Amino acid sequence: TTMDYSTNDSKPTSEKKVVAVVGGGLVGALNACYFAKRGFQVEVFESREDIRQAKIVKGRSINLALSHRGRQALKQVGMEDTIVSKGIPMHSRMVHSLNGTQSPIPYGKKGQYILSVDRANLNKELLSAAETYPNTKLNFAHKLLDWSTETGAMTFVRAEGAKEEIQADLIVGCDGAFSAIRKQFLRQSRFNYSQTYIPHGYLELTMPPINGEFAMKPNYLHIWPRNTFMMIALPNLDKTFTCTLFMPFEEFEKVTTGDQVIKFFQKYFPDAIPLIGAEALKRDYFHLPAQAMVSVKCSPYHLGDKCVLMGDAAHAVVPFYGQGMNAGFEDCLVFNEIMDQLNEDFSAVLPEYTRVRVPDDHAIADLAMYNYVEMRAHVNSKWFLFRKYVDNFLHIIMPRTIIPLYTMVTFTRTRYHKAVKRWHWQDKVINQGLLFCAAVSVAGGSYLLVRYPPNMPNIPMEKLWPRLQALKSPF
Amino acid sequence: TTMDYSTNDSKPTSEKKVVAVVGGGLVGALNACYFAKRGFQVEVFESREDIRQAKIVKGRSINLALSHRGRQALKQVGMEDTIVSKGIPMHSRMVHSLNGTQSPIPYGKKGQYILSVDRANLNKELLSAAETYPNTKLNFAHKLLDWSTETGAMTFVRAEGAKEEIQADLIVGCDGAFSAIRKQFLRQSRFNYSQTYIPHGYLELTMPPINGEFAMKPNYLHIWPRNTFMMIALPNLDKTFTCTLFMPFEEFEKVTTGDQVIKFFQKYFPDAIPLIGAEALKRDYFHLPAQAMVSVKCSPYHLGDKCVLMGDAAHAVVPFYGQGMNAGFEDCLVFNEIMDQLNEDFSAVLPEYTRVRVPDDHAIADLAMYNYVEMRAHVNSKWFLFRKYVDNFLHIIMPRTIIPLYTMVTFTRTRYHKAVKRWHWQDKVINQGLLFCAAVSVAGGSYLLVRYPPNMPNIPMEKLWPRLQALKSPF
Numbered sequence: 001t002t003m004d005y006s007t008n009d010s011k012p013t014s015e016k017k018v019v020a021v022v023g024g025g026l027v028g029a030l031n032a033c034y035f036a037k038r039g040f041q042v043e044v045f046e047s048r049e050d051i052r053q054a055k056i057v058k059g060r061s062i063n064l065a066l067s068h069r070g071r072q073a074l075k076q077v078g079m080e081d082t083i084v085s086k087g088i089p090m091h092s093r094m095v096h097s098l099n100g101t102q103s104p105i106p107y108g109k110k111g112q113y114i115l116s117v118d119r120a121n122l123n124k125e126l127l128s129a130a131e132t133y134p135n136t137k138l139n140f141a142h143k144l145l146d147w148s149t150e151t152g153a154m155t156f157v158r159a160e161g162a163k164e165e166i167q168a169d170l171i172v173g174c175d176g177a178f179s180a181i182r183k184q185f186l187r188q189s190r191f192n193y194s195q196t197y198i199p200h201g202y203l204e205l206t207m208p209p210i211n212g213e214f215a216m217k218p219n220y221l222h223i224w225p226r227n228t229f230m231m232i233a234l235p236n237l238d239k240t241f242t243c244t245l246f247m248p249f250e251e252f253e254k255v256t257t258g259d260q261v262i263k264f265f266q267k268y269f270p271d272a273i274p275l276i277g278a279e280a281l282k283r284d285y286f287h288l289p290a291q292a293m294v295s296v297k298c299s300p301y302h303l304g305d306k307c308v309l310m311g312d313a314a315h316a317v318v319p320f321y322g323q324g325m326n327a328g329f330e331d332c333l334v335f336n337e338i339m340d341q342l343n344e345d346f347s348a349v350l351p352e353y354t355r356v357r358v359p360d361d362h363a364i365a366d367l368a369m370y371n372y373v374e375m376r377a378h379v380n381s382k383w384f385l386f387r388k389y390v391d392n393f394l395h396i397i398m399p400r401t402i403i404p405l406y407t408m409v410t411f412t413r414t415r416y417h418k419a420v421k422r423w424h425w426q427d428k429v430i431n432q433g434l435l436f437c438a439a440v441s442v443a444g445g446s447y448l449l450v451r452y453p454p455n456m457p458n459i460p461m462e463k464l465w466p467r468l469q470a471l472k473s474p475f
Numbered sequence: 476t477t478m479d480y481s482t483n484d485s486k487p488t489s490e491k492k493v494v495a496v497v498g499g500g501l502v503g504a505l506n507a508c509y510f511a512k513r514g515f516q517v518e519v520f521e522s523r524e525d526i527r528q529a530k531i532v533k534g535r536s537i538n539l540a541l542s543h544r545g546r547q548a549l550k551q552v553g554m555e556d557t558i559v560s561k562g563i564p565m566h567s568r569m570v571h572s573l574n575g576t577q578s579p580i581p582y583g584k585k586g587q588y589i590l591s592v593d594r595a596n597l598n599k600e601l602l603s604a605a606e607t608y609p610n611t612k613l614n615f616a617h618k619l620l621d622w623s624t625e626t627g628a629m630t631f632v633r634a635e636g637a638k639e640e641i642q643a644d645l646i647v648g649c650d651g652a653f654s655a656i657r658k659q660f661l662r663q664s665r666f667n668y669s670q671t672y673i674p675h676g677y678l679e680l681t682m683p684p685i686n687g688e689f690a691m692k693p694n695y696l697h698i699w700p701r702n703t704f705m706m707i708a709l710p711n712l713d714k715t716f717t718c719t720l721f722m723p724f725e726e727f728e729k730v731t732t733g734d735q736v737i738k739f740f741q742k743y744f745p746d747a748i749p750l751i752g753a754e755a756l757k758r759d760y761f762h763l764p765a766q767a768m769v770s771v772k773c774s775p776y777h778l779g780d781k782c783v784l785m786g787d788a789a790h791a792v793v794p795f796y797g798q799g800m801n802a803g804f805e806d807c808l809v810f811n812e813i814m815d816q817l818n819e820d821f822s823a824v825l826p827e828y829t830r831v832r833v834p835d836d837h838a839i840a841d842l843a844m845y846n847y848v849e850m851r852a853h854v855n856s857k858w859f860l861f862r863k864y865v866d867n868f869l870h871i872i873m874p875r876t877i878i879p880l881y882t883m884v885t886f887t888r889t890r891y892h893k894a895v896k897r898w899h900w901q902d903k904v905i906n907q908g909l910l911f912c913a914a915v916s917v918a919g920g921s922y923l924l925v926r927y928p929p930n931m932p933n934i935p936m937e938k939l940w941p942r943l944q945a946l947k948s949p950f
Contacts, residue, residue: 186670189767194669195661292664 020045020154020168022144023175027311027328029126031172033077034332036133045156047143052124062204062242063234065322066115067410073329076336079129083122087115088235094220100271104220112411116234144180152306170346171307177296177316182309193298198318198372201249201290207276209239215275216241226268252290258282293318297365299358302350315361320371323409327364331357363417390430402426495520495629495643497619498650502786502803504601506647508552509807511608519605520631522618527599537679537717538709540797541590542885548804551811554604558597562590563710569695575746579695587886591709619655622646627781645821646782652769652791657784668773673793673847676724676765682751684714690750691716701743727765733757768793772840774833777825790836795846798884802839806832838892865905877901
């Protein structure tokens with residue numbers, strides 16, 4: 001069958017142009033709302049079945065951290081309140097040390113928090129929101145076979161094998177880290193592309209409720225930092241926690257029996273064993289193989305005036321800054337702002353979107369990778385932990401001059417690449433300040449040491465240390 | 476038609492295994508010689524016609540600089556002397572300044588030189604050498620359609636449209652920067668890949684002989700360094716020079732008429748106009764559009780025990796270190812060494828090749844890119860030029876301790892990544908030494924200035940400067 005949705009000159013432009021959104025995941029569904037709100041004829045094509053009907057959704061992570069950028073993007077299409085009402089606020093990290101003590105580390109100032117949201121529910125809500133627009137059609141079980149960069153003609157294969165041809169004025173590729181749309185970009189000359197797999201994999205485990213209540217304090221992102229190993233847990237509405245274990249693949253390969261799992265947890269995460277349950281742990285650990293994590297960067301994001309990439313299709317990031325979904329949602333918002341500025345002229349909007357968005361997406365991809373590397377390399381250095389403390393302290397006394405990087409990324413819409421620039425500047429200033437303080441202290445201390453007899457207080461280093469240790473976590 | 480060349484148990488292993496070399500370019504043809512010499516049944520598949528029969532070979536550069544690594548690889552299959560006899564030695568760079576003065580800068584010590592070789596001739600010689608082995612078959616006009624990573628079954632399309640199925644024990648992907656073989660690697664999980672286009676393009680021009688003689692001194696690589704622009708010229712056996720102009724694409728776009736070409740050359744390369752000829756320049760400049768340059772890195776280089784990538788397919792590099800072909804040829808040599816060590820057991824040889832070769836190929840790709848960036852960013856810094864001078868001087872007085880990076884890369888088989896490591900170490904030592912000398916000089920100078928009245932010689936800075944300027948060139 002052949003459908004032709006292309007331009008019909010009798011209607012005003014924005015009403016008649018066809019926008020094909022490829023991918024009905026989080027970013028695709030949100031994008032459908034944005035384009036529908038503008039009056040375009042929106043066709044969403046998703047290769048899987050409708051997750052609102054499907055029983056099992058496998059693959060992707062179960063829950064995600066929603067923060068300021070994502071919320072602002074949802075707000076623009078009136079979805080913020082609905083989603084926030086089903087999220088669980090996390091005001092602090094809760095760091096689990098090896099001996100079982102738990103130390104909370106706030107994410108920001110009072111009132112600043114991130115939200116644990118259920119991926120499947122968020123996706124369903126966004127699909128349903130898109131469907132409320134009469135000018136939107138959702139096409140499930142449509143797998144992209146091929147598309148033309150010249151004409152925008154696309155061929156899909158349906159579940160039963162039938163082929164369908166569609167003509168779009170704009171193709172929006174939101175089909176994730178392994179994007180089928182992006183394959184055409186790779187055939188173009190002067191398309192820059194990189195995909196980098198990290199040596200770590202991840203695995204998810206469920207921590208059930210105990211007597212109908214959360215097994216741990218709910219309003220926290222729980223974290224067990226163990227250098228190369230790490231586990232985190234985010235709360236769900238059903239009072240379970242989803243635990244995610246990050247570990248090098250070569251370590252995963254060493255754990256092959258239930259008993260080895262228990263031994264491994266006894267060594268690194270002993271307090272989690274009774275909470276997950278030894279039997280469930282032995283079983284669920286082997287439910288799925290460890291999943292790979294990839295960082296994808298590319299440029300440009302557009303092909304002529306026909307196609308644009310957003311979300312993971314444009315920039316899959318490793319999950320160590322909690323910004324993957326937020327960056328993808330902000331893509332939609334930024335594109336929408338440029339559509340306003342340039343009057344929906346695709347031939348101007350698309351290059352401008354590439355120009356504006358590439359440096360920001362590359363910055364967050366690099367930051368997430370930096371956090372992954374840093375977590376292992378620097379996190380045990382006392383200097384690093386001391387500097388994190390100093391930064392937070394300075395932010396309290398000079399809130400406009402010194403803003404911790406985490407705050408800029410998570411609680412503002414400061415452009416990612418500007419946040420990184422400012423961070424480097426702050427870093428230089430603070431290091432110079434500390435050097436100056438150190439010089440003054442040495443000079444002054446030498447004087448005082450001579451002038452007055454020493455009578456040092458007993459500094460409770462062992463009390464300070466757990467809190468410093470806790471700062472290990474990038475989350 | 477279906478051919479089955481797969482293992483036949485009646486013959487000794489090395490005689491019966493089928494090695495399919497995909498790509499009949501420089502690295503593919505050399506590899507055919509290596510595998511044929513070992514007694515494998517070698518099938519070379521090249522998508523183009525046999526260049527020994529074809530009239531016009533378009534695309535790729537016309538000549539190349541052959542240096543130590545490439546020669547060592549040719550030597551192993553007895554081809555060094557044949558190729559070297561048809562190459563033109565270049566002992567020095569010849570730097571053309573804007574005012575027309577020419578300054579030679581030797582590549583290394585006396586007797587060290589690189590060779591200008593004709594790409595087409597080199598390719599033809601290697602193909603003919605491969606064909607002298609009775610266990611080698613060259614298949615031209617065979618375009619790879621698909622292949623199986625599981626079974627090694629490959630499907631080719633012939634020029635006339637017929638399909639051909641072939642089964643190989645080992646597939647060697649030598650099909651260049653846009654490798655068709657590599658596409659299967661991209662579909663595997665945990666395959667790291669990047670392709671980066673640089674903003675510069677290149678364009679080739681011919682400088683004809685004058686009165687039957689070379690228009691410029693032949694035993695030099697002529698170079699016109701002009702910061703963001705650059706032109707080089709390599710001599711050919713027919714007494715022409717092939718000039719290559721490197722320039723950002725956006726600058727190429729500004730030059731659209733013959734008169735603009737002449738104006739541009741008058742401004743930047745005035746001495747080249749009469750040598751190329753104004754009319755030829757106006758015409759040939761527009762013969763082909765400026766060509767893009769890409770840097771490709773990936774890892775791993777192998778897929779199970781079935782397939783391995785070599786040459787540009789594994790690591791296309793930008794041409795600013797003159798090592799593209801040399802690195803590709805050294806790939807064959809390194810693979811051959813590992814075949815000796817591990818007794819031709821593909822399941823051991825392939826992972827070992829990845830382990831050994833990836834860091835070296837990534838190092839030369841990075842070095843070539845570094846030279847591209849440096850050429851524009853640091854080359855005008857006096858400190859940089861001074862340091863190059865110091866390095867060369869130190870090499871002369873301490874030949875075993877301080878070896879310039881260019882020498883290690885071009886005139887030795889020091890592993891690329893070790894050369895880079897040593898370079899960083901030398902750099903640190905030399906900088907510290909210079910700092911120490913400066914401190915001693917300041918102290919000593921202050922003393923002398925007080926002790927004896929100053930009577931400074933007239934330093935001929937303007938005489939020293941052109942030679943320093945000349946060091947701009949990465950070639």
